[in-house]
Amino acid sequence: MAAQDLFEQLKFRDPTRARALAAALERNVQAMGREVSVMHVCGSHEQAIARFGLRAVLPQGLNLIMGPGCPVCVTDGPEVDEAVALALQGVRVCTYGDMLRLPGTARSLADAQADGGKVEIVYSVSQAVELARQHPAEQVVFLASGFETTAVATAAVILSGVPENFSVLSVHKYVPAAMELVAASPETKIEGYLAAGHAAIITGWAIFEPFAARTHAPVAVAGFEPLDILAALVKVTELMKEGRPEVANVYPRCVTREGNLPAQRSLWKVFRLRDGRWRGIADVAGGNLDLTPAYAHLDARSRFTIDTAAVRNDDAEEEAKGCICGSIMLGLARPTDCALFGKVCVPESPVGSCMVSSEGQCRIWHTYGGLPDLRKVG
Amino acid sequence: MCLGVPGKILAIDGLTATVDFFGVKKELRLDIVDEPVTVGDYVLNHVGFAISRIPPEEVQETLALFDQVLELSGAKEDLMAADVRGEIAAGQDVREPSAKAKA
Numbered sequence: 001m002a003a004q005d006l007f008e009q010l011k012f013r014d015p016t017r018a019r020a021l022a023a024a025l026e027r028n029v030q031a032m033g034r035e036v037s038v039m040h041v042c043g044s045h046e047q048a049i050a051r052f053g054l055r056a057v058l059p060q061g062l063n064l065i066m067g068p069g070c071p072v073c074v075t076d077g078p079e080v081d082e083a084v085a086l087a088l089q090g091v092r093v094c095t096y097g098d099m100l101r102l103p104g105t106a107r108s109l110a111d112a113q114a115d116g117g118k119v120e121i122v123y124s125v126s127q128a129v130e131l132a133r134q135h136p137a138e139q140v141v142f143l144a145s146g147f148e149t150t151a152v153a154t155a156a157v158i159l160s161g162v163p164e165n166f167s168v169l170s171v172h173k174y175v176p177a178a179m180e181l182v183a184a185s186p187e188t189k190i191e192g193y194l195a196a197g198h199a200a201i202i203t204g205w206a207i208f209e210p211f212a213a214r215t216h217a218p219v220a221v222a223g224f225e226p227l228d229i230l231a232a233l234v235k236v237t238e239l240m241k242e243g244r245p246e247v248a249n250v251y252p253r254c255v256t257r258e259g260n261l262p263a264q265r266s267l268w269k270v271f272r273l274r275d276g277r278w279r280g281i282a283d284v285a286g287g288n289l290d291l292t293p294a295y296a297h298l299d300a301r302s303r304f305t306i307d308t309a310a311v312r313n314d315d316a317e318e319e320a321k322g323c324i325c326g327s328i329m330l331g332l333a334r335p336t337d338c339a340l341f342g343k344v345c346v347p348e349s350p351v352g353s354c355m356v357s358s359e360g361q362c363r364i365w366h367t368y369g370g371l372p373d374l375r376k377v378g
Numbered sequence: 379m380c381l382g383v384p385g386k387i388l389a390i391d392g393l394t395a396t397v398d399f400f401g402v403k404k405e406l407r408l409d410i411v412d413e414p415v416t417v418g419d420y421v422l423n424h425v426g427f428a429i430s431r432i433p434p435e436e437v438q439e440t441l442a443l444f445d446q447v448l449e450l451s452g453a454k455e456d457l458m459a460a461d462v463r464g465e466i467a468a469g470q471d472v473r474e475p476s477a478k479a480k481a
Contacts, residue, residue: 020448021444021447024447096425123425123426124425124427125425125426126407127426146425149424149429150424152410152427153424153425153426153427156409156410156427159409160409198422198424198429201422201429201430202429227444231444231447234448238447250447252439252443253432253433253439254422254430256412259412260410260411260429260430261412262412263410263429266409266410
């Protein structure tokens with residue numbers, strides 16, 4: 001069976017198809033006769049693009065830009081401060097691995113751990129619930145990060161019943177709000193979007209139709225293999241060329257029009273949208289997911305008095321140090337435009353959030369070399 | 379934490395499945411999977427939860443879509459595209475095209 005798996009996977013990495021798709025892409029962009037920009041909003045897309053060096057085969061005149069597609073990166077400093085304060089007041093804080101080194105306004109959960117705070121890395125929210133069951137005398141808080149795809153998992157464990165000593169500190173974010181933000185920004189001239197396939201598995205692809213119509217920018221839902229991404233780029237440039245602001249589903253093996261309806265019902269039973277600040281970017285209308293009043297008793301913000309005064313230092317935020325993560329996440333700058341990138345700011349000692357998470361653009365470019373331009377090599 | 383990984387279900391116990399991810403066995407929860415699954419099905423894992431069953435016939439559908447995208451983009455004159463179409467046609471001889479692909 002392993003051989004069969006490999007066979008299936010290689011079909012989506014087939015160089016013959018890739019070259020044909022790249023040629024089709026070039027024709028579409030040439031036909032438009034000007035420079036155009038397409039944005040994707042997903043760290044996993046950027047990983048695939050950088051890892052497979054896909055920018056090397058993109059035609060001249062096509063800018064493929066990463067937008068605010070990393071939920072860890074847009075978690076605001078004061079939100080991390082809340083988790084740090086809880087860990088230092090004796091609460092056991094559980095979270096996903098890439099949240100550990102994310103700086104708050106002054107300190108990270110890794111710092112809190114070094115100072116004796118109880119911080120646990122979990123792979124799944126179910127493990128955090130398990131820890132709460134194993135330590136009934138302790139309070140266990142799950143710092144819940146991630147976009148709606150990940151919030152669905154948080155909702156599922158809440159709906160299946162959790163012990164009394166378990167609560168959630170939600171920093172979940174909502175992807176469609178990020179796309180609205182980018183489209184509304186006068187500086188970004190994005191003419192088409194790739195939507196993240198895994199988020200669309202939950203939401204369905206129809207959710208992007210009003211967005212495409214309103215912003216006059218077509219959207220292609222894309223998977224994560226090299227051919228998925230190239231095919232979605234061909235499709236979205238096709239729609240751009242023809243002036244058709246439609247949604248194309250180029251990931252039909254996973255994404256349907258309506259999405260995963262039971263998951264959507266779970267999500268909206270447990271969470272509701274709230275305006276909130278996205279790190280380095282702006283206040284985003286409906287950008288955060290908070291627990292609904294029915295589940296307020298599981299909200300760490302209602303259960304505890306969280307005093308962040310002792311761990312907060314707004315003067316220490318990364319913008320003050322010259323970090324441009326905010327501009328990078330809005331697609332206005334590239335990691336290589338930052339004076340700190342790869343010098344002061346490296347994965348071992350990140351300054352900005354984009355270098356912390358494996359889904360952050362700076363981290364990905366630092367790992368895979370960012371912007372190969374093989375045309376210049378000859 | 380966003381990476382979705384496909385794996386094959388080896389066993390199911392209530393709402394928990396044992397899933398093989400390229401040789402690594404892991405337990406996944408089935409609370410929110412989009413349709414009923416059985417042993418042998420492929421599912422997409424996201425943070426320990428199966429979020430989608432991947433119907434094997436739709437892999438073929440995606441490959442057909444790539445071909446369609448190429449044709450719409452005027453790739454007919456492209457010699458490589460002809461190769462691609464040949465390859466897909468050859469693939470369809472040995473595989474039953476899915477109901478959706480036929481429609």
